[in-house]
Amino acid sequence: MQEGKPLNSRQVNRELLVSILNSPKWFFMALAILGFIVLAAMSAAGFMINQGFGVTGLNRPVMWGFFITNFVFWIGISHAGVMLSAILRLSKAEWRRPATRAAEILTVFSLMTAMMMPLIHTGRPWRTVYWIYTLPFIPFDFARGIWPNIRSPLVWDPSAVYTYLTSSILFVMVALIPDFAVLRDRTTGISHRIYGMLAMGWQGNARQWKLQVIAGVLLSALILPVFVSVHSIVSWDFGMAVSVKSWHSTIFAPYFVVGAVHSGVSAVALVLIILRYIYSWQNYIRHEHIDALARLLIVVATGWFYFFVMEVIFGFYGREADEIAVRNFQFTVSPWNIWMMIFVGLTYFVPVSIWLSRSMRRNLWIMSLACVSVNIGMWLERFLIIVPGLARKQLLTFDWYTYRPSSVEWIIIIGTFAMVSMLMLTIARVVPLIPLYDIKEGEILRTEIKIGRVTIPAVFRED
Amino acid sequence: MAKSPILGLFESADHAADAGDALKAAGVPQADYDFLTDTPYPEGAFGERYESHRLYIFPFVGALIGLTVGILLTSMTQMAYPLVQGGKPILSLPPMAVVTYESTMLTAIIFTIIGIVFESRLPAFKEGLYDTRITEGYIGVLVNVDDADLTQTQTLLTQAGAIDVVRKAEKISA
Numbered sequence: 001m002q003e004g005k006p007l008n009s010r011q012v013n014r015e016l017l018v019s020i021l022n023s024p025k026w027f028f029m030a031l032a033i034l035g036f037i038v039l040a041a042m043s044a045a046g047f048m049i050n051q052g053f054g055v056t057g058l059n060r061p062v063m064w065g066f067f068i069t070n071f072v073f074w075i076g077i078s079h080a081g082v083m084l085s086a087i088l089r090l091s092k093a094e095w096r097r098p099a100t101r102a103a104e105i106l107t108v109f110s111l112m113t114a115m116m117m118p119l120i121h122t123g124r125p126w127r128t129v130y131w132i133y134t135l136p137f138i139p140f141d142f143a144r145g146i147w148p149n150i151r152s153p154l155v156w157d158p159s160a161v162y163t164y165l166t167s168s169i170l171f172v173m174v175a176l177i178p179d180f181a182v183l184r185d186r187t188t189g190i191s192h193r194i195y196g197m198l199a200m201g202w203q204g205n206a207r208q209w210k211l212q213v214i215a216g217v218l219l220s221a222l223i224l225p226v227f228v229s230v231h232s233i234v235s236w237d238f239g240m241a242v243s244v245k246s247w248h249s250t251i252f253a254p255y256f257v258v259g260a261v262h263s264g265v266s267a268v269a270l271v272l273i274i275l276r277y278i279y280s281w282q283n284y285i286r287h288e289h290i291d292a293l294a295r296l297l298i299v300v301a302t303g304w305f306y307f308f309v310m311e312v313i314f315g316f317y318g319r320e321a322d323e324i325a326v327r328n329f330q331f332t333v334s335p336w337n338i339w340m341m342i343f344v345g346l347t348y349f350v351p352v353s354i355w356l357s358r359s360m361r362r363n364l365w366i367m368s369l370a371c372v373s374v375n376i377g378m379w380l381e382r383f384l385i386i387v388p389g390l391a392r393k394q395l396l397t398f399d400w401y402t403y404r405p406s407s408v409e410w411i412i413i414i415g416t417f418a419m420v421s422m423l424m425l426t427i428a429r430v431v432p433l434i435p436l437y438d439i440k441e442g443e444i445l446r447t448e449i450k451i452g453r454v455t456i457p458a459v460f461r462e463d
Numbered sequence: 464m465a466k467s468p469i470l471g472l473f474e475s476a477d478h479a480a481d482a483g484d485a486l487k488a489a490g491v492p493q494a495d496y497d498f499l500t501d502t503p504y505p506e507g508a509f510g511e512r513y514e515s516h517r518l519y520i521f522p523f524v525g526a527l528i529g530l531t532v533g534i535l536l537t538s539m540t541q542m543a544y545p546l547v548q549g550g551k552p553i554l555s556l557p558p559m560a561v562v563t564y565e566s567t568m569l570t571a572i573i574f575t576i577i578g579i580v581f582e583s584r585l586p587a588f589k590e591g592l593y594d595t596r597i598t599e600g601y602i603g604v605l606v607n608v609d610d611a612d613l614t615q616t617q618t619l620l621t622q623a624g625a626i627d628v629v630r631k632a633e634k635i636s637a
Contacts, residue, residue, distance in 0.1 A: 151558040206509070218518065
């Protein structure tokens with residue numbers, strides 16, 4: 001796993017800080033285009049808030065549509081960051097080094113984007129303030145005569161997502177301190193002062209490094225249970241709903257967690273390929289790294305496929321009329337059955353067929369397409385779980401209805417993708433997306449082992 | 464007698480470790496010298512002293528506080544809303560579990576971060592001698608010595624292979 005050429009500290013600084021110290025010419029143009037799309041999405045959201053929910057395709061009984069689908073999708077993407085970073089740190093996988101920072105930052109931005117979706121979905125986002133800030137230490141605004149169901153599983157969701165968001169931001173910030181010190185030493189003026197503040201006087205002495213290394217492992221161990229809980233709890237938004245038959249399943253938590261990892265790791269692989277291309281980081285994000293991610297993804301995708309099949313089988317096996325009605329809708333009624341086939345093909349059969357071939361795994365264009373394929377498929381998966389379940393008449397509903405998203409919803413959804421891209425691009429201008437010290441550590445541990453007549457590149461690893 | 468810092472810059476870990484050995488042999492206490500690097504070297508690579516810490520206490524304290532806050536928050540909220548739902552008790556445990564778990568984990572993580580910063584002795588804006596070449600891969604050996612021994616220490620560092628020895632403080636600005 002050491003295919004790259006040896007690098008020295010000066011070269012690592014020069015090449016990895018290129019996104020910050022020498023912004024490429026296309027940067028502001030790309031930022032402007034993405035900013036325009038985000039602005040359009042914000043205008044659409046403003047229009048929807050002004051005009052009411054009538055401008056969306058949401059109507060009884062399908063009151064959850066694109067917004068909630070997109071919420072679950074971005075929460076899923078956020079799972080890549082900490083999963084990759086924490087598990088690979090704990091297992092001391094050497095190929096983690098270039099991937100961790102980008103993955104962690106993608107986590108933060110996708111979580112922020114995800115949290116916007118339920119707020120937009122409320123229709124009157126400012127009123128959510130009453131859910132939180134009313135009585136000291138006691139949430140919910142009972143005093144205003146608002147009596148929500150405080151025992152609802154929906155209450156669990158914000159507590160889990162905000163815990164994950166806060167933890168992820170802190171995790172990223174702590175790991176950035178040594179790199180802020182590098183930037184402090186390489187900038188002047190106001191940038192120097194800001195990076196100096198953020199580096200907090202970091203010198204890089206033995207004690208500080210020891211604590212930094214322990215911090216990586218300790219925080220990984222603490223965040224992993226939060227990571228698992230978040231998507232489990234998101235799945236319980238559905239799984240705890242007794243009245244919606246196709247949602248009320250005990251398998252949802254692991255099914256959602258594995259699905260989140262599948263889409264998230266694919267997204268990280270895509271981000272790494274884009275970073276390699278736009279900043280010429282061929283020395284850092286190498287074919288071996290993408291190859292390793294693809295091999296990991298084969299396992300994750302197969303795990304996800306197992307849960308998908310189980311979920312469908314359990315649905316049919318009970319032979320309950322409401323459940324069968326939903327399954328019938330998903331698998332036999334056009335266009336839902338066509339979307340279903342597209343979703344399974346894009347999520348599993350297309351990418352896994354690609355990843356089984358070594359040459360395909362190392363072809364970055366094909367890998368990009370496979371990662372995009374997974375994420376389109378996973379977005380469709382969430383849509384096909386949410387909408388058909390609501391569209392069929394069930395215990396507490398009185399109507400059958402289908403759902404067609406409006407242009408307002410499309411614009412908002414496209415805007416969220418532009419927003420995450422814009423935030424990633426902006427942050428690349430401010431912090432190194434590949435951890436400098438991690439790469440440098442990999443270089444000092446690099447060695448060669450001679451076995452017989454072969455010399456093999458290798459790395460030392462501390463216990 | 465007043466002590467002053469002196470910083471030797473080395474190109475290789477071997478030379479920096481030699482400098483550490485030489486300082487030890489010259490009777491400089493281990494608490495008076497340190498190694499500054501731009502990446503974590505394996506512990507003991509320079510023969511430096513063992514750094515003890517109490518970081519592991521922080522997450523436990525945080526988790527305990529978070530658990531208490533979580534139980535109080537969820538139970539007080541339920542007691543403030545005494546309306547029976549679905550024949551279930553007012554103070555019902557299952558809805559408390561998730562929020563309590565999250566508050567436990569959140570506080571444990573926040574306390575761990577506080578612990579990392581505190582145990583790393585950060586922020587440390589007024590720390591003495593530093594050189595920006597350290598983040599270019601040079602290894603700094605920072606020694607605090609009596610003013611009378613400065614010249615002797617400089618010679619010692621140079622003999623160990625220092626490519627430069629810095630005596631004037633370069634402020635780590637904020």
